[in-house]
Amino acid sequence: MKKFLPLLLLGLFPLTSIAAWDEQLTLNDVSAFSHVNSSDWTSVQSNQAVLLLSSPLSAWARFETQAAFSFLDSNNNPYAVPNLPVPNMTVDFLSFSFSGTAPLGKDSWGNWFVGRGVQSDLTGWVLNSRVDGASMNWQFGKQRLGFEGYYTGLVATQNSLVQVSNQDYVDSSSYYSWGSSPLIFQFAPKRVIGMLNYRYAELFARQDLNLQVLGQWDLRSSGDVHTLYYTAQLSGPLSPLNYDLYVTASTLVGTVSTGWSALGGARVTWNFPGTGWTAQAEGLYTHRLTSNAADGFVPISDRGPSLVLSTLSLWNVAEAGLGASFRPASHAEFGLKVDSLFQTTPENQNLNAAGANGVYQAVVQNLDPNNTQPYLGTEGTFYGTWDFTSEWSLGITAAGFLPSGAFTDSNVIWLAALAASLKI
Numbered sequence: 001m002k003k004f005l006p007l008l009l010l011g012l013f014p015l016t017s018i019a020a021w022d023e024q025l026t027l028n029d030v031s032a033f034s035h036v037n038s039s040d041w042t043s044v045q046s047n048q049a050v051l052l053l054s055s056p057l058s059a060w061a062r063f064e065t066q067a068a069f070s071f072l073d074s075n076n077n078p079y080a081v082p083n084l085p086v087p088n089m090t091v092d093f094l095s096f097s098f099s100g101t102a103p104l105g106k107d108s109w110g111n112w113f114v115g116r117g118v119q120s121d122l123t124g125w126v127l128n129s130r131v132d133g134a135s136m137n138w139q140f141g142k143q144r145l146g147f148e149g150y151y152t153g154l155v156a157t158q159n160s161l162v163q164v165s166n167q168d169y170v171d172s173s174s175y176y177s178w179g180s181s182p183l184i185f186q187f188a189p190k191r192v193i194g195m196l197n198y199r200y201a202e203l204f205a206r207q208d209l210n211l212q213v214l215g216q217w218d219l220r221s222s223g224d225v226h227t228l229y230y231t232a233q234l235s236g237p238l239s240p241l242n243y244d245l246y247v248t249a250s251t252l253v254g255t256v257s258t259g260w261s262a263l264g265g266a267r268v269t270w271n272f273p274g275t276g277w278t279a280q281a282e283g284l285y286t287h288r289l290t291s292n293a294a295d296g297f298v299p300i301s302d303r304g305p306s307l308v309l310s311t312l313s314l315w316n317v318a319e320a321g322l323g324a325s326f327r328p329a330s331h332a333e334f335g336l337k338v339d340s341l342f343q344t345t346p347e348n349q350n351l352n353a354a355g356a357n358g359v360y361q362a363v364v365q366n367l368d369p370n371n372t373q374p375y376l377g378t379e380g381t382f383y384g385t386w387d388f389t390s391e392w393s394l395g396i397t398a399a400g401f402l403p404s405g406a407f408t409d410s411n412v413i414w415l416a417a418l419a420a421s422l423k424i
Contacts (some may be wrong), residue, residue, distance in 0.1 A: 005360035017034060024052045025424040032306070032417035056417035068094045070158060084157070084175060088318040089183045092156040096316040108140045118307065119150060121195070122212045122233045123246045125263060125284070125314060126299045129161040131193060146197040153190035160188035164216070167223035171361045190219040193300065207236035216300050225358045226253040227298060241268045249289070252298055254357030259295030261288045263314065276327040281335075284319040287344045294357040296345070306341060308379055308401040308415050315349050318342040318374075331387040339347070343374040348406075365382035365413065378402050395419040 030046040046072070056063035073087035097115030104110050113135045120128040133150030152162045157172055169190040175186035198211045210233040218224035235247040248263040265284040272278070284305055286297035296315035304312040305319040318341070325335030348355050350369035352361050367376070381399040388394065402413040 022054045024049045027422045028187060029128040030419045034415040041350055042075055060102045063098055065096035065298040066094040068398055087182050088155055090158050103256050110138050112136045121214055121250060122210050122231045124231050128301045128303060130155045130159050138344055142201040144199040148195040150193040152188050154186045157186040159186050161301040162188050164300060165223060165358050166223040166360045169222055180368055192217045207234060209234055223358055225253060240270060250297060251370045256357045257292060259290045259292050278325050280323045282321045286314050286317055293347050293353045294353055298359050306379055306380055307399045308413050310366055312364050315341060316345040334384040337381045338378045342374045346372040366409040368406055368408050373406055375404050376406050377404045389422045394419045399411050
């Protein structure tokens, strides 16, 4: 530690001494269409210009920032009520950071990060959003200890996935507009996030153990919802497979009661050397650990197990999926994935039992709130990416959800999206 702090300070000399900047402008375009039931369609058109600037500050530190101008337009989706006007435009920093790594001795080092960036938890399900803050890690041999602290309320809502409580959703209806123009700005919910991480690499037979304690504290004085997450993860190779097993226990302090829930999951990947093929199996299961019907697993980021049913949350659900991908060349990949979805309790998300405890639950399109059957339906997804040159890339996604009798509309719900990117 005594060696590390002076090296960190050496990296933070004034930016005027930066010798050279690396810059890159990226233009992104995404066009998406979804058939949400037998009569309703929704579309989204998104365009973004991102300017990246980066420069080394010293032998141990680096500065980087990404500024973005974004445009978004969509027609009304009857199942995802928009709180922002459309079309709209925003200007924001996607990232800015000072980061570095310094040696601390034989087989030991330390790294640090200060700024804004996308941060995630061990599982990727609890937290996966842009936040502002800092992190520090110390590596000693095969063991690593890390601390992270972040604030969510300075990121533009359009660039944040933080959505926990009913109050988060209510606050999202307040925004600043630039006169009568579509240029708007709105801050994400105000929450403080803290993480403590421990890693033991190759604990046995090349298997890695990770432990994490993560918590978020709502800074509001009313309607506040706080959560804690305790995660253990084991991962590594089991030739010819690679696997990732994780389990998370969570406690939620809501506006009415405190409840416990759990999330467990597994990912297994099988590479076929020399063929370009990769196979994958994945499973996810969440369930309340208490008898209160208002309890269920509530993440910090607004992310669910379905691409087509974008409002389906992690509240007492399960997923089982198989997939395969093929790389005909180093610059191209195509894949297919099939997932079956389930509810793990008699109460589903549309019953909105969690709403009484201050937790926000969006409406899942066409799902019968009184359904008690576990099986919800099966989703199939085809995707492909192709980098034509080092500057041009193209991506395509097509997905369809075949609903079970749990839905009031038996028509296939589908989504198609085309994404293009140009680096200048």
